[in-house]
Amino acid sequence: MGISDTIYALSSGGLPSGVAMIRISGTRTTEVLAKLSGKIPAPRLAKLSSIRGRNDQLIDQGLVLFFKGPGSFTGEDCAELQLHGGKAVVEAVLTELAYLGCRHAEAGEFSRRAFQNDKLDLVEIEGLADLIAAETEMQRRLAVEHSSGHLSSLYEGWSRRLVHARAMIEAELDFADEEDVPGSVSPSVWADMSLLGEEIGTHLDGAAVAEIIRDGLNVVIAGAPNAGKSSLLNALAQRDIAIVTEIAGTTRDVLSVDLSLAGFSIKLHDTAGLRETQDLVEKEGIRRARNVISKADLVIALSDNPCDFPELGAVGTIRVGTKIDSNPDLWDKSAADVLISVKTGQGMERLIDVIVSRLPDLNAFSNFALPSRRRHVDCLNEARTAIHSSLAAADLGLDIQAEYLRIAGDALGRITGRVDVEDLLSIIFSEFCVGK
Ligand SMILES: Nc1nc2c(ncn2[C@@H]2O[C@H](COP(=O)(O)OP(=O)(O)OP(=O)(O)O)[C@@H](O)[C@H]2O)c(=O)[nH]1
The missing domain is CATH 3.40.50.300 (P-loop containing nucleotide triphosphate hydrolases)
Structure with missing residues (x-):
């Protein structure tokens, strides 16, 4: 990566404020910390330090935190500077970071790196955007289900079942004439796919409520x-x-x-x-x-x-x-x-x-792991339709049925960002503020 791979931004809100938090991420994080605060604190331990600029001029005293990659939000070396939230203090530190060869982050760039480094998937990232935007208790509860990975686990579990079904079908296609793979594999596979179609349908029933929330x-x-x-x-x-x-x-x-x-x-x-x-x-x-x-x-x-x-x-x-x-x-x-x-x-x-x-009855839902975005709903509908098509295609042959299951798996994979999402990324990350 080049010199500007190390990014920075004010991650806390408007100034002045009691405390302002500046976040840094990238390969030059340790070098920058050493220049600003004299030394690099032990990872994950807050260290009260003097922050100095060029000519050793004292800018402020504050807490410095270092997170060694990959054990950080972005997966890269990261740092957080907790400073006094004055406009001039923050401006001076940001100027110093630019002078040290870092680049101001774009909106959502920290989260984008977290996605690229497999720290978070798209559902978690969208959940994070919703959590930051949440104004009501229900919005917070919905968003936290997404950002904390509960919904992703559900979708990944479904994806695994699809992969398993496809593997069983492939095995049957490849070894149909051999005695060691029993031909009875398929009925249990189709029973599970039928159940999966129903589970996705039940999950989709919560979409209207989630949209209202x-x-x-x-x-x-x-x-x-x-x-x-x-x-x-x-x-x-x-x-x-x-x-x-x-x-x-x-x-x-x-x-x-x-x-x-x-x-x-x-x-x-x-x-x-x-x-x-x-x-x-x-x-x-x-x-x-x-x-x-x-x-x-x-x-x-x-x-x-x-x-x-x-x-x-x-x-x-x-x-x-x-x-x-x-x-x-x-x-x-x-x-x-x-x-x-x-x-x-x-x-x-x-x-x-x-x-x-007249508000939706939330008692009908055991939890808030509900699809709240049109994008998710569209992919879920596509997955469910493809599963139904697979089940209905018994007369067309196993390879056609397997192909429908592949389409269903791809649709689920697009929700979490595991497949084919490059064109979606800029839309999703642009929802974020700078510094997240
Ligand atoms: N006595 C009484 N007068 C009311 C009450 N509510 C509104 N008004 C009066 O009714 C008049 C119209 O009130 P608005 O709230 O402007 O009615 P609106 O339906 O918005 O009117 P438009 O904008 O013309 O469509 C005002 O003079 C109000 O003070 C009420 O509960 N009791």
């Missing part, structure tokens, strides 16, 4: 103008996000806010009131409203009049009667799922309970 549940507030939609958005977000006036048609565009509810990420959208109008801007707002309604996981349909609920045709609608502080006599209980007043807070807890009751 990872990307959030889309909840749309819809209704006639003045029904109280913006007031409800503000109340649920506990902030003044949307403009509230008594003028019908105030909200023109879709306004969105992220909330965390029962550990789930909720994307709540306020929409323009639905009515016939000649106003061009309002018309466009209503078109956008209908568009988000059609993509919603859940719609909260509002009306301040029981005779006036919007017909949305959306699946998963909660009918909410509003302003019951001012119009209690208008409502009979059966007219709506929940009656609320944003003014007095009446019914708000019940509304939140009803929304939570």
Whole structure:
């Protein structure tokens, strides 16, 4: 590797901060450490050191950690400098690292090296990106299953079963006429492949829930103008996000806010009131409203009049009667799922309970090892289809059946990155921040 194979980056967050962590990785790590701190600490032991620049000038005092490759995150020699998190301190050390011939890392470059050196597979790396991005408890639990290798073990176990089945078939093809390989190998192989197809199917059943956990549940507030939609958005977000006036048609565009509810990420959208109008801007707002309604996981349909609920045709609608502080006599209980007043807070807890009751039931899943990315789901579907094709191809001959199993194995291998993923890598690693 050339001089710039040794990379560095600030791996901790924005400055100033109490402590800033600079990470270094590559063949020149020990040489750089010796120049910056005088000596190389014993691997994995934090050592309080003076960090010095050119002309022996003291830059800062901090902890220096050295990880000898391959026993490091990237698999190469790595170091971590834990410094005081001042902008000038960090800038001075980064400048010194550049002067010493190191190169600033690109986004995700440390993780890319970890992948290239077989320290992590793609599922673990994607899980790491999700773990860093996780904002809710559910997102964290989902991501940690991926980053910790649980999901990879599951896929690798499946891959091994496919390889075993192919080996058994190959043996039967090669030694079909010889007496020492019993012809009865195949039935147990096909039974296992049938079971594997079912296991992948069950695993795929969790994909929709995992997607909701990872990307959030889309909840749309819809209704006639003045029904109280913006007031409800503000109340649920506990902030003044949307403009509230008594003028019908105030909200023109879709306004969105992220909330965390029962550990789930909720994307709540306020929409323009639905009515016939000649106003061009309002018309466009209503078109956008209908568009988000059609993509919603859940719609909260509002009306301040029981005779006036919007017909949305959306699946998963909660009918909410509003302003019951001012119009209690208008409502009979059966007219709506929940009656609320944003003014007095009446019914708000019940509304939140009803929304939570519409969230996916996680008790149906024994763990969070679920496929959360489209990429994984596509590969799993491809693997399952190929297994089914193999099982259905008995009349076509063992070599055709084995070929389908190879296709299934390749599809599983692409999830963890064991086969044919070069073109995927830049997409995956670009999701990372610099320093990871
Ligand atoms: N009394 C009472 N008034 C409310 C309540 N919620 C909203 N309002 C009033 O109803 C009017 C309309 O409220 P908004 O929240 O702007 O209604 P909207 O559905 O977003 O209206 P558009 O943006 O025009 O579609 C405002 O004057 C609010 O103060 C409530 O619970 N009780």
